[in-house]
Amino acid sequence: MEDVARLAGVSRALVSIVYRDAPGASDATRARVLAAGKELGYRPDHRARLLGRTRTRLLGVTFDVRAPFHGDLVEALYSAAEAAGYDLALSAVAPSRAEPRAVQSLLDYRCEALILLGPQLSPSALSALAESQPVISIGRNVRAAGVDVVRTDDVAGSRLAVEHLLSLGHTSILHIDGGKTPGATERRTGYRKAIRHAGFEAHVQPGGRTEADGADAAKTFLNEPPPVTAVTLFNDRAAMGFLDTIRQSPLEIPADLSVVGYDNTAIAASSHLNLTTVAQNTTALATQTITTAHARLTGTPPTSPVVIPPTLVPRCTTAPPR
Amino acid sequence: MEDVARLAGVSRALVSIVYRDAPGASDATRARVLAAGKELGYRPDHRARLLGRTRTRLLGVTFDVRAPFHGDLVEALYSAAEAAGYDLALSAVAPSRAEPRAVQSLLDYRCEALILLGPQLSPSALSALAESQPVISIGRNVRAAGVDVVRTDDVAGSRLAVEHLLSLGHTSILHIDGGKTPGATERRTGYRKAIRHAGFEAHVQPGGRTEADGADAAKTFLNEPPPVTAVTLFNDRAAMGFLDTIRQSPLEIPADLSVVGYDNTAIAASSHLNLTTVAQNTTALATQTITTAHARLTGTPPTSPVVIPPTLVPRCTTAPPR
DNA sequence: AACATCTACTAGAGCGCTCTAGTCACGAGC
DNA sequence: GCTCGTGACTAGAGCGCTCTAGTAGATGTT
DSSP states (O other), X not given: OHHHHHHHTXXXXXXXXXXXXXXXXXHHHHHHHHHHHHHXXXXXXXXXXXXXXXXXXXXXXXXXXXXXXXXXXXXXXXXXXXXXXXXXXXXXXXXXXXXXXXXXXXHHTTOSEEEEESOOSOHHHHHHHHHHSOEEEESOOOOOTTEEEEEEOHHHHHHHHHHHHHHHTOOOEEEEOXXXXXXXXXXXXXXXXXXXXXXXXXXXXXXXXXXXXXXHHHHHHHHSOOSOSEEEESSHHHHHHHHHHHTTSSOOTTTTOEEEOSBOOHHHHSTTTOOBEEEOOHHHHHHHHHHHHHHHHHTOOOOSSEEEOOEEEOOTTOOOOO | XXXXXXXXXXXXXXXXXXXXXXXXXXXXXXXXXXXXXXXXXXXXXXXXXXXXXSXXXXXXXXXXXXXXXXXXXXXXXXXXXXXXXXXXXXXXXXXXXXXXXXXXXXXXXXXXEEEEESOOSOHHHHHHHHHHSOEEEESOOOOOTTEEEEEEXXXXXXXXXXHHXXXXXXXXXXXXXXXXXXXXXXXXXXXXXXXXXTTOOXXXXXXXXXXXXXXXXXXXHHHSOOSOSEEEESSHHHHHHHHHHHTTSSOOTTXXXXXXXXXXXHHHHSTTTOOBEEEOOHHHHHHHHXXXXXXXXXXXXXXXXXXXXXXXXXXXXXXXXX
């Protein structure tokens, strides 16, 4: 910075003014400083810049590197954060890198708030974190003091899936659940409510959130086929595994069995899978998350939880029963 | 820090010493300082700490949030970086966030080196970046001045796939390629060499890197089935899409058609897919990348390109031809 | 007793920025 | 002719840390 100032024949303060686009420099000087900066390959040091200010405008995000849906969400968060003048620091959660580890590294970078995608931490651990900075849980409806939640209305989402199947004429529908994954309880509940409301019986089979879980569920299903004509699954990944396995059996989809996923991941949308699914509104989730974080940071009490309505995306894995 | 020092009755410098685990503090004082820090919830500011030092020990990583293989690699990079005393800054590349954008944000954080997973930037753009700091391309064998490359020996990988099929008795093998994706040329070449070396004819069908590309390739394949008994695909994602579509046809896998993927992603490994595939050694790739970065940063000329041998993982999608 | 050598600690500069409080020149207004 | 306002610019402190140089006191050595 010193060098740039010298080359442009001005003070360091003026260089700062120019690079911040702040008022107080003539157009001629501005151009001269920028030219000097370019020549020397100068870039302001983001860290040093932040040091002096109280606000860092840095939001920390933990995400699971293996979850496609988290990828979609991260992308949406980037846009939303940028629009609100925030910067994002990513920290991956993976089998060899547990959530507390990911969170600690964000804390070291002085993030103003923590955005956790489907956190697996205990409510008490989350509350403890929330004592030092705002914490927002996306997707998991956790009840922990000080922790804000932004999530999809999963009860409504499951209901949408069931109602879609009912409207096609199905009366016997199975739900393969997500076990203990965040959101699994709500999706199960939504399914049960919708089925009972229609006057039919609920059938729930234990499942999980990975392709392997879906495939296992399909094997169990094929072993002793329950008398159902349709299945709703916890998410698209499980639905993929389920479909893969079912397709190796004589059962035709959707003729013999309709299948509905959840999340509307890019793979579900791709022409070969063409999975009927429930779409979470990632844009709205991201925007609301940033809004909530901003509110907390500026002292406005945010409305929490924020619940975003999902939508049904009918594709080719659902049809009227035979 | 000031507060901690006051509470513990010592100077700021001593607090620094204690938190850096540096010599020069008695055990008693050490304990007293840590206790004071804990009481006040003190965490050293990572940014300020780095300000004073020339080295930041921060490595910037760009990755594609949609590529499962990048997820595996990021995880391995975290471990390798930690072992070498480096920290990682992640920056995602996504449809709405192009690579130059992702790189810029890393530069703002004063990363000492740039690690780019399968970069799509032009060689000249990469060279320009390499002028200001070390740049390492993982996976893409780019020839650009100053840019180091760490990659899997993809020619050998494709050869492994072909030789595996040959050893099972296949003589007519199709390769569905990855188009312009980094690595696609090498994998195509490896296939061609191995086939010709065995005295058979090479058949290449254009493909791509996504599930949808694989599914499209399968449709083309089914439309006018070429006289082959086995297929090698550019990667696991394409293989997934391919398999999905083939399974909806009367063709049995592996009885009628053997299929080999590439990358050994978690999904390929999962019991329901059980895809025979070529495994890239992510641990070695990550370790070599960090080693290369470290060498560049400490002035030692690194050996570049680093080429890691892949291995074949035989699973259930390959069998002798009928 | 005089000196060297430790260990345990502190003062203060410096990292690359931003921000506050100025200075200075110039023109408008009375 | 004087003040006053304004635009363009600068000096220097301060952000939270680390590092160098140094001090004070205990211990060992001759």
